[in-house]
Amino acid sequence: MTNPAPGRGRIGAGVAGRQGSAAPEPNFPRRGEAAFAAAAAATAGEGNAPAPFSMAPWELLQLYTYGLAIATALLLWAACACGARRRRTGEPPLINGWIPFIGKALAFRKDAFKFLISQQRKFGDVFTVHIAGRYITFIMDPFQYVYVIRNSKQLEFSEFADKMASRTFGYPSLSNFPNLNENLHRIYQYLQGKPLDIISDHMMKNLQHVFEWKCSQATDWKTEKMYKFCSFLMFEASFITLYGRDPAADGHNVISEIRDKFTKFDANFPYLAANIPIELLGVTKKVRKELIHHFLLRNMAKWMGGSEVIQARKDTLEKYELLQDYDKAAHHFAFLWASVANTIPATFWAMYxxxxxPEALAVVRDEIDHLLQSTGQKKGPGYSIHLTREHLDNLVYLESSLNESLRMCSSSMNIRISQEDYILKLGGNQEVNLRKGDWIALYPQILHMDPEVYEDPEVYKFDRYIENGKKKTTFYKGGRKLKYFLMPFGSGISMCPGRFFAMNEIKLFLILFLAHFDIELVEKKPIGLDNSRMGLGILLPDSDIACHYKIRSF
Ligand code: HEM
Known part of the structure; x- marks a missing residue:
């Protein structure tokens, strides 16, 4: 079922009007022609009958130019719209929109969540939307996600990710370098198992160090903007853990400089991801270049105490002689972006x-205090805390509260590209025809906010992921058990390789903060989601909020 009516109807009238064979219509081009004719007659009629009004030749030229521009635009519009894609037998309902090329991009960008829900009501669980020149088929039924996720042969991800990342971070496509993609992926093993324990341990030490440096003076209430504060602490600790620190220079200053540039770059990230040329984005190009320069090998060589994962990436990239130094640095910068751009807002929301x-805060803090007590560890900024992976796993209330905030603030769109004209089987008797090059998308935010899955989805319930004192992993929709119910880290082949580390980092941040400090919001204003990053990961808050903290007295 296509949606051609508004677009095709209007275009038809415009063309008929211009051709002039139909009865005169008071449409825009004819009015322009009439005015032009009257003006021309008036000018030509100098010395004859008095003209109804007179026009200078430049005014006439201007009018003519406007008329011509509008007529050309209308013609182009008509041509594009006539060439618009039509739904073929077996294909999902097609939502074209009436603006050539743009299609439904504006409605999608304004509020993707609302837009998709409204289209689902009209067209069902599978439909194709024309968005900025692309045809994206949305699979809305979470029971059908599996048919997309497990089908990584016909529905491809790497090529799409490569194109987007190389454009955004400014390095040449991975496809130009044999096995580079596979070799870089192999390195993700350093974010799991034993290496994960090591890197989480380093993160804990670095976080404590940064907390001590930044917060140890807070014997009385100290006020900060909370997002800025979380960003400062998490960026600094993550950076040192992953990349190390220059012991000779003032490490804090260098990292602060990188963070400030990173924030500027990140503000325009959604535009870059939307394929807007970087040249049109003000200082972004310059800032990206400066950021990449920090990661040139000669600069990174000064940083001591970095992680195995970054060392392995350095070693791998060095093997590719055809990669320029700048390109290798751009890869390191891309990894930095991936490792903090979502973690920082996720930390903010978990804390917020x-x-x-307060009832959630009390339970989570009690759980942390209890763990520290049972492991014989003292609280207070002077004491260092050491926790194993098992300890972190056993903090079920902390984990549930974190999952609940991720449910409420994550908005990542999982995209695959159809490699050929292909029939996608969706279970039961359902199947849809896809065309080569079409995008197939899952939009888990819809699942996260589905009242059939999560009762009162707008409400924060810190213990939503707990059942009988244990982690809850069974969720239902319409009485059927869901395989996928929480997807902040993507799915299948494109699932975030840093997800275990990210969860540990945020837990460690909260443990340290709640163990050592009292903290309260100072402002009462509600904070909403800034939707400009819809589809790209964790949404940012629409404004910052003041909080104050001081060292806990025991
Ligand atoms: C709360 C924090 C995080 C969230 C919500 C998150 C989410 C995601 C998502 C949704 C993707 C897939 C993107 C896609 O489908 O195109 C992704 C990819 C990725 N993430 Fe994360 N991430 C987080 C933290 C991290 C951390 C801490 C690291 C590294 C230390 C990391 C490294 C990566 C990398 C390298 C990729 C690209 C994987 C590839 O090559 O395909 N992420 N992340």
Whole structure:
């Protein structure tokens, strides 16, 4: 079922009007022609009958130019719209929109969540939307996600990710370098198993160090903007853990400089991801270049105490002689972006929701205090805390509260590209025809906010992921058990390789903060989601909020 009516109807009228064979219509081009004719007659009629009004030749030329521009635009529009894709037998309902090329991009960009829900009501669980020159088929039924996720042969991800990342971070496509993609992926093993324990341990030490440096003076209430504060601490600790620090220079200053540039770059990231040329994005190009320069091998060589994962990436990239030094640095910068751009807002939301819900804060803090007590560890900024992976796993209330905030603030769109004209089987008797090059998308935010899956989805319930004192992993929709119910880290082949580390980092941040400090929101204003990153990961808050903290007295 296509949606051609508004677009095709209007275009038809415009063309008929211009051709002039139909009865005169008061449409825009004819009015322009009439005015032009009257003006021309008036000018030509100099010395004859008095003209109804007179026009200078430049005015006439201007009018003519406008008329011509509008007529050309209308013709182009008509041509594009006539060439618009039509739904073929077996294909999902097609939502074209009436603006050539743009299609439904504006509605999608304004509020993707609302837009998709409204289209689902009209067209069902599978439909194709024309968005900025692309045809994206959305699979809305979470029971059908599996048919997309497990089908990585016909529905491809790497090529799409490579194109987007190389454009965004400014390095040449991975496809130009034999096995580079596979070799870089192999390195993700350093974010799991034993290496994960090591890197999480380093993160804990570095976080404590940064907390001590930044917060140890807070014997009385100290006020900060909370997002800025989380960003400062998490960026600094993550950076040192992953990349190390220059012991000779003032490490804090260098990292602060990188963070400030990173924030500027990140502000325009959604535009870059939307394929807007970087040249049109003000200082972004210059800032990206400066950021990449920090990661040139000669600069990275000064940083001591970095992680195995970054060392392995350095070693791998060095083997590719055809990669320029700048390109290798751009790869390191891309990894930095991936490792902090979502973790920082996720940390903010985890903290924000706890502070907004004192009953949740009390339970989570009690759980942390209990663990520290049972492992014989003292609280207070002077004491260092050491926790194993098992300890972190056993903090079920902390994990549930974190999952709940991720459910509420994550908006990542999982994209695959159809490699050929292909029939996608969706279970039961359902199947849809896809065309080569079409995008297939899952939009888990819809699942996260589905009242059939999560009762009162707008409400933060810190213990939503707990059942009988244990982690809850069974969720239902319409009485059927869901395989996928929480997807902040993507799915299948494109699932985030840093997800275990990310969860540990945020838990460690909260443990340290809640163990050592009292913290409260100072402002009462509600904070909403800034939707400009819809589809790209964790949404940012629409404004910052003041909080104050001081060292806990025991
Ligand atoms: C709360 C924090 C995080 C969230 C929500 C998150 C989410 C995601 C998602 C949704 C993707 C897939 C993107 C896609 O489908 O195109 C992704 C990819 C990726 N993430 Fe994360 N991430 C987080 C933290 C991290 C951390 C801490 C690291 C590294 C230390 C990391 C490294 C990566 C990398 C390298 C990729 C690209 C994987 C590839 O090559 O295909 N992420 N992340």
């Amino acid at each position: 929701y706890l502070l907004r819900h």
